[in-house]
Structures are given as C-alpha cells and as structure tokens.
Amino acid sequence: MPRSKEIQKQMRKRIMELYQSGKGYKAISKALGRQRTTVRAIIHKWRKHGTVENLPRSGRPTKITPRAQRQLIQEVTKDPTTTSKELQASLASVKVSVHDSTIRKRLGKNGLHGRVPRQKPLLSKKNIKARLSFARKHLDDPQDFWDNTLWTDETKVELFGRCVSHYVWRKSNTAFQKKNIIPTVKYGGGNGMVWGCFAASGPGRLAVINGTMNSAVYQNILKENVRPSVCDLKLKRTWVLQQDNDPKHTSKSTSGLTYNHSAKMSGPKFLHSAVEDSWQVIENA
Template sequence: MYQSMLWDSLPTTVRAIIYKWQKHGTVKNLPRTGRLTKITPRAQRQLIQEVTKDPTTTSKELQASLASVKVIVHDSKRLDKNGLHGRVPRRKPLLSKKNIKARLSFARKHLDDPQDFWENNLWTNETKIELFGRSVSHYVWCKSNIAFQNKNIIPKVKYGGGSVIVWGCFAASGPGRLAVINGTMNSAIYQKILKENVRTSVCDLKLKRTWVLQQDNDPKHTRKSTSECLKKNKMKNLECPSQSSDLNPIEMLWHDLKKVVLARKPSNVAELQQFCKDEWAKIPPQRCNRLIASY
C-alpha cells in the first residue's frame, strides 16, 4: 500500500520515464529525444571531415567511424548546422580513361576559340519524352502513414504510357526547328531530318556562312553514309568526344522542355507531340544566348 501511495504521488512525467525504463530494460535503450548530444569540438571537426571526404557516407558508417570519440549520429541536424545538407546526387556518364583523355584534348583544341565561334554553332540532339514517365523528379508534402493516399500518389504506367522521340537544334540566337520521329530512328531517317531541318534552321537563326553543325558520336551520326551526306550538303561538323552529353548545352533545353510539357499533363501521344512543338517554339532567345555565353 505504501508503494502504491508513493507511485501515485509521483509526477506524471516521472512515472512515464520509469514505465519506459521498465519496458526497455536499461536507460541506454530508452527512446532518444530530438535533442542533439553534446560533443567536443574535436569530435565535431572529425564528423565534418568524414562527410567532406566522402559525401556518400551513411549514418551507420559515421557511427562506426566515430565510435572512438563516442559520437552518435542519430539525425542530420548536426550536419545541417554546418551547412551540409542531404541532396539527391547529380548523375553524369561514367568516363573511362580514354574518354577523359578525349575530353581534355577537345578542351585544349578549342580553348582559344572566340565567342563568335560558339555563337555560330548549330547544336543538335535527340531526346525521348514519355507520356507518364519520371522525366522530372517530383516531391509531395505529407505526414507519416499517408504516403499511399490518392492525393500523394503520381500515376505510373508500364513503359511510360507511350513516348515520342524528338530531334531539335538551337543556336545562340534562339531555338531552331523541332522534328518528331515516328518509329525507330536509323541513319536514313536521321539524314532525312538533317536535309529537311538544318538549312531552314540556319536561315531562320541567321547564322553566318561559316556555321558549324554539332552532333554527338551516336552510331547513326558517325556512319559512313551520314558522313557522306554531310559532306555532300557542305555541312561542317564539330566532333565532340564520346560520353560527353554534358558538353552539349541543348541538354539544358531538353530539361526545360520536359518540365513544361509534363506540367500541361498531355493525355495521349498526339497531345504530347503537339505540346512539345508548342513549348519548344516558346523558348526565349535570351535563354539560348545565356547557355552559349557560359560555354
């Protein structure tokens, strides 16, 4: 009876702590609060050094590495205070030693080219745009345990629900023509696209007579028949190293195009094609000029 009276006289918070202690066995196993553990400046510096040296380090790896100084990394608040935040890593092509050497050679070759040279280039490429694909990352604000409610779900369809492949070109003066490719693209279709769109785009963008066509090293672009077609039509080609899509500023325009097209929520492939053409024509020349100016 004396124990019961003593228990009832304890504050509610104290009784809750004792109850959790009895449930989990020891104080060490009690659930952690949101308060940061106090650590020494030396341990703090070591934590920052570990993350700076290898940004992909996980919390468990940090705990194992910093066990000697008794630092427990249970959340990211400590790193946030030091300007280190969790981010989705950027992706770029895996480069071999041969690719790296070719990219360095390309940079040295064109190091002293004037700005007029880059402004007189016609940058070209193809891309695939899916109807319901994850071409753009999406985020939703939601509480715990409601991630699968309809308002928090983005529909997913097998194989993207349909897609289109488009070929486009642009220069510092603005976007050129955009061609929609029906079916599988091969060298014959690519040569036809060049004949129908390149000269027209050069005239529309008012490029000088010394203009240069840029294209990547896709097999369709480097075939002997394609090279002969370029030579026959007097199209000078700017050869870029392999695995160097990041050297083509048109990739930034593809990102812009996909974002605005998917925001319009096309319901079928026909609408997707039309939205691509409409939004490509709306790209401001200032955007193109800034991309070339930063090259």
C-alpha cells in the first residue's frame, strides 16, 4: 500500500493551534483545506504522544548510509553504463554489503532508473555541421511540404543474434517449450540489406537488396518501388523524394532519373530522418 503524503510540521502545528483555541475537526478542516480524517489523526497523535513531530519508525534501518548513497549517485553520474552488480562491488569495498536490487531501488528513489539506451549514429563534427545546415535550410518549409515528402533509406538488418535483451514470462518447468525460447544460429546467422520508404500518410514499399549495393541496383529499386509507393500513399503531384547524399544516390546516372513532377531533397550523410526510427522497429522485431 502506498505511503500517504506527509503533512508539513508547520501545518501540523497550525492544526494544533486552532484545536487548542477551541475549534472542532470540521472547522479546522474547512479553514485549512485538509481532510477531516487528517486533522483528527494529527490531534489524536498529539493527545497520545504529546507531540506532532515524527516518531521513530519501526523496522530495520537502511544499510545504505547517506555517504554510500552519494557514492552511488556520483558513480552512475560519471558513468551511466555502470551496472548494479558493479555498484554492489564498489560498496562492498567500503564494507557496505547490500543486494543489487536494493541499489536499484535507492537509485530509483533519487530519480535514476535503468533504461535501454537509445541508439544514435556516431557523428563527426563535419556530419553535425551538415545536419544543422540541412535543418536550418528547411526550417520554414510548410506542413504541406513535409506531408508530401517520400523519405527513403537503406539499412542492414541482423537476421539473428542481435544484441538486445529478450524476456519471457513463463511458469516453472516450461523453460524449453518452443514458445519460451529464442532460436539462435552459429555465428549470428548473417544479415540482409533492405531499402524502404514512407511518408506522413504511412509506410511505402520495402525491398530486399540482393548482392552488392551499387548505383545500378539502387536505380532499379527506385524504378520498381518509388512510383507504386507514391500512388499507394496518395502523395500530391508536387511530392518530394528525400534521400541522403550517399555516392550511389548522387551519381550522374541516378540523378538522371525523373519521376513526373517530383523534386529531390538530398540530406547529409547520417541524416537522422524519421526513416531511422522506422528501422529501429524492424531491427528490434
């Protein structure tokens, strides 16, 4: 059961002042905007113990001292990837022995919670500058422009062995049932390249890339998938094709392709478009 919110000492004293001046529970409750049950509990405590201060709490005192708590916070602030097991060992070195779950709870009380880290490309200063320039260039583009932009990109998808933690909820003695296991293959099972696109109205086509990706392969993918995606997504005749400035995308032969009334918007390499977020969904599946 959750612990009730503690009434400040000043408020408790004010309740007692009104009570000692002859006010009843109802009048005090109305005057201070507090529940009548709260007022009654504080007055009852004063009658029984002669004080409105906090009484000594029952139960075993915490093993994590204020000093140990500061140490925990300092360590995870310095290195957020530190595990609770490592923190447990760190406290043990100063003769503080606690379970790692106790450490997680204490950090949680201090607003520090364990989370899966977001993925983000490792960018050079040049990449960062190019991204910022792209954002400023399109800062004032109208909503209609973005609604009719077809975002495209390609990515590598791991077939097996992706480094993501998986959990299953199961009963005892069912660990080896098919539904409770994750299939694995030796050496991770390889990977595959895919091309995909989407617009504000939804996802477009997804194409598997066979063999080495070059300008010719890329152009063939565009020819087979761009126009059908534009039609399926009901983009206007002034729709825009977005792609990064990968050499395969900007070669003369690729640049020569036309798509009837479309414009092209090339972004810097490692442009984090919404396509990247779509790939996260596929890669984590």
